[in-house]
Amino acid sequence: MKRIALNGAGLLVALFAAFPVYWMVATSLKPNSEIFASTPRPVPAEPTLAHYREILGGNLIPGVTFLDFFLNSVLVAVATVLLSGLVALLAATAVARFRFKLRTSFLIMLLVVQMIPLEALVIPLFLMIQRLGLYNTLPSLILTYLGFSLPFAVWMLRGFVAAVPKELEEAAAIDGASRAQTFRRILFPLVAPGLVATSIFSFITAWNELIFALTFINDQQKYTLPVAMTFFFGRDDTAWGSVMAASTLFTLPVIVFFLLVQRRMVSGLVAGAVKG
């Protein structure tokens, strides 16, 4: 009896959590006649890829297709990931491998800057981007997202670096490897999985961001996907099939990446709180 109640509650939770995602995909596969039918169908009766063809082939905004926005987003996110991964790895090594005067201050600063409401930085960063002449360019976004993703990336990576036994590096040093060699041949390969996990978080940060992209980019052909979607979405409220198809294509990479690394997220955020 108790088992049944628990399982029932579990199913309810699963339904509440997963339904919107299911509904997004299901709607994107329905022909318009089903989407706007007076009685909604839980499962598409005649699934079709028409909405996907529409957004991929058609011009969302004259001369620009979904694919252009997708590529803008990929470019920004990948550049952010590469830069933030490199810088974070250096900093994480410093924090995890050395004891130096400002170490604790640096760690506290990392925690504090993660709490700065980024929404409050739109105005001053807009000023900076204007001054640098980067307004309406994708590098303005890469720069911004680099700043946003870095503190968490360092915080997360330092755990991975610390987990590599120091003895390995000491052994390498005794065998005569230089510091650069030790880093490249010992530390880097062992930290690589952690670097991948960290990169995914940076990727998601950059991929999902809306406000700054909305503010810093003016030309429609330079829009990233989130900006394009808010516009596309506002234009014609009845095109739910296409909106859901675009949403699905935008969401899919995030879900896949996210599921690969979510464990780290918890341990990164509540660092130290849970023992065992």
Added chain:
Amino acid sequence: MSVLNKSTGTAAARDTPARRRPRVDRLPYLLLLPCLAIITVLLLWPLGQVVAMSFFKLNNVRQLRGDREWPWVGLANYTQILGDPFFRTVLRNTVLFAAANVVLTMILGTLVGLLLNRLGKRMATFVASCVMLAWATPALTGTIVWKWIFDDTSGLVTWLFNKLPDGLSTALFGRSDWTGYGWFNSPLLFFAILTLVVVWHSFPFIAVSVLAGLKSVPSELQEAARVDGAGPWRVFWSVTFPVLRPVFGILVVLSTIWDFKVFTQQFVLAGGTQDRSTFMLSIYSYAEAFSPPPKYGLGAAIAVILTVILLLVTGLYVRMVLRQEEEA
């Protein structure tokens, strides 16, 4: 290990003593330099800059580019905002919204965490996977889907309400035909739906964190309490909760910080910044600064107020984490 053996040689003589006895090692500072530079330029400097901007009258983008003067107005932006009854409405909206969302997210998240801990292995994996989906969905698309679910003609909720027996629907809500009903038109309903969207996005993190915490509670403790005749309520408050208290503390603070500055969900749900009746601090600041005519100074002042509130909460968070690290 073969890699290690390859590079024996002269480097050893030079490097090893330096590693053993570092006087002032410059390497860690060099490694930190790029990171520090980026954080300073892209986070700390703008944080100072937003404070500076809040003391000026900046109503033209040319001023930002440096082509025009910046007239100093002192605290005028702050007195204007704080004296505006609308600001008080916005602040009230923000605080109430954050409070409601933190409470609901914590309750739902904790319950789901406890549930996941009790379910059988296969069921737990299934439920946890579904919960992960909600967590992984980007704020933008998650909100768009909820907006579709609440669409006034073909949305699922509109359909459900139309399915209610007419008599019941009329008795409860005073209407039986819900087609064309503007779910987002009244501020209260708007905030209710926004709460639904935000809680849906944020409860998974709480659930998974609580679950992780529960795994660290020795199950013998709970069993012993149960054997001694404690009911489930008693077991939770007397055994489970004390162990989880530090986790809860951090989760409440993190949720507070997140829910205080909700932007994307609100922006998408409201379809932009036109609807002032549902403003909260972050979107208010943005709208003042960027919707024409631009008022960057005023927007900056609002952003400063938001930041100060959040930094106070952050102070709490940092103290908690540091205490954790000391104990660990």
